[in-house]
Amino acid sequence: MAKLLLKLQRYFRRKPVRFFTLLAVYLAAGSLVFLHSGFSGEPRVPGSPRSPAAAEGPGLPYLGVMQLSRGFKAAATMPAGPRRHGPWFKSTSKEPSDRGKSRDNGGARGRGAPGRTRYIGCYQDNTRQRTLRGMSFFDYKKMTVFRCQDNCAERGYLYAGLEFGAECYCGHKIQASNASESECNMECKGERSNICGGINRLSIYRLELAQESARRYGSAIFRGCFRRPENVSIALPTSQLMLNMSVDKCVDFCTEKEFPLAALAGTTCRCGFPSTLFPLHEREDEQLCAHKCAAEEFESCGSDEFLLVYQTQVQDNRCMDRRFLPSRAKQLVALASFPGAGNTWARHLIELATGFYTGSYYFDGSLYNKGFKGERDHWRSGRTICIKTHESGQKEIESFDSAILLIRNPYKALMAEFNRKYGGHIGFAAHAHWKGKEWPEFVANYAPWWATHTLDWLRYGKKVLVVHFEDLKRDLFVQLQRMVALLGVTACQDRLLCVEGQKDGNFKRSGLRKLEYDPYTAEMRKAIGGYIRTVDAALRLRNLSGVPEDYYPR
DSSP, X not given: OHHHHHHHHHHHHHOHHHHHHHHHHHHHHHHHHHHHHHHTOOOOOTBSOOSGGGXXXXXXOOOOHHHHHXXXXXXXXXXXXXXXXXXXBOOXXXXXXXXXXXGGGOSSSBOOXXXXXXXXXXXXXXSSSOSSOSOEEEOTTTOOHHHHHHHHHHTTOSEEEEETTTEEEEESSOOSOBOOGGGOOOEETTEEEEEOOBTTEEEEEEEOBSOGGGOOOOOOEEEEEEEOOTTHHHHSOEEEEOTTOOHHHHHHHHXXXXXXXXXXXXXXXXXEOOBTTBOSOSOBOGGGGOOBOSSOTTOBOOOSSEEEEEEOSOOOGGGOOOBOOSSXXXXXXXXXXXXXXXXXXXXXXXXXXXXXXOEESSOOHHHHHTTOGGGGSXXXXXXXXXXXXXXXXXXXXXXXXXXXXXEOOHHHHHHHHHHHHHHOTTOOOOHHHHHSSHHHHHHHHHHHHHHHHHHHHHHHOSSEEEEEHHHHHHSHHHHHHHHHHHHTOOXXXXXXXXXXXXXXXXXXXXXXXXXXXXXXXXXHHHHHHHHHHHHHHXXXXXXXXXXXXGGOOO
């Protein structure tokens, strides 16, 4: 056998072309065998079916992931065909929808309507006057038609629209004209076989809810009790008399009319936007609004003098348009912070308040995919209103002409950055990371940096505006005015009021998953306490207010 192998080896060395020819024939034969086995069907294991068809045999019925998660009945009672649709949709047809053959798919290219939805058409859109004025979100990497429809349907919207291959808009009314189908020509970023609108063009779908009672408009946010504005008909221009008033009825009415505010005034429901006439800054005692609703005994509906205000799920689009600077910026402005101090949130607020994109000293693909389009620009491009940076040190700091320095409680900032490092922008670090060696090492390395970062910017920064994260949360309107003024942009008050209603953005952790214990040891607290006192003294030395009181004691 050894002699035979040796002879073959010598033969192929002399004639390598024949060797590679034989190898190619061998690989081709293997590929044909593999393809044949793929078409011959999936093997079935008795009592453990792997496909819908297998559910007809003995054993457990097949349940898809969607059915299990939504509490559907066993698939054995369901007709064969496509399964990917949730409980929000209903169909008037007895036949299962076919993604590739339906007219709803818009021709030869599939429109990707999963389950029971109806493609309406291609529509015009405008960044200043949106066609669909409800919730919106972006994903420049993984957007699909189903994902957009699912998010809109879950919040009770009637229409879902996709634009620019990656943007999803929801609404209850289509407020624009039709466009040519050829203008909706951009593939979905996460689903190349489907179309997701075009440039300023929306591919719109009608969502048919499973039950009329499911047509809720998401969770309205309680804003408080407020005195009726002087020019109430101007401040809240749309109203409706409701003898059987309830919170749901008023919220539903204002949502249908595409207003972000619903104000209950006894038996009158009023709708409008936050404005200088009705800024929602001076809340009254809630007892002044404690008048029972006619239709709901345990709800308050306000009075003619004191209005009970809720924020609907309608998106206030007065501050949603964003673009790059029309001409190159003459100065480079830093948005400087220690990691975990809320820089991404501050960027979101600045973009809404100014209407211009922010840039970054780094590149984060996940931020770009979520709509921070300035992320891809070089930080010196001059096309963005300010530049995110976590850098410290004289050389890096002196590269900027001015800076907004965002400072956050180090205990909160360290935990936020640790969560981001091990769980992503809106995720959480695992319990093992907190209990393992990672957390003590992280605190030992990052806690001193929290102090030196602030000290360096105070020492080397040319023109530094200090903003405390806690003050920005507590008094967003005033702090945002200070930040915008440093950027040299004139932002109207109505736009800033709009920002207050859209302040959370897409990078806010839910807060539902909190540690059940304090991760800081006595030794850690002692060291961090010293860093806090050092920063406080440096701020006061420059005639600035010291750190907020809640930084310590711990």
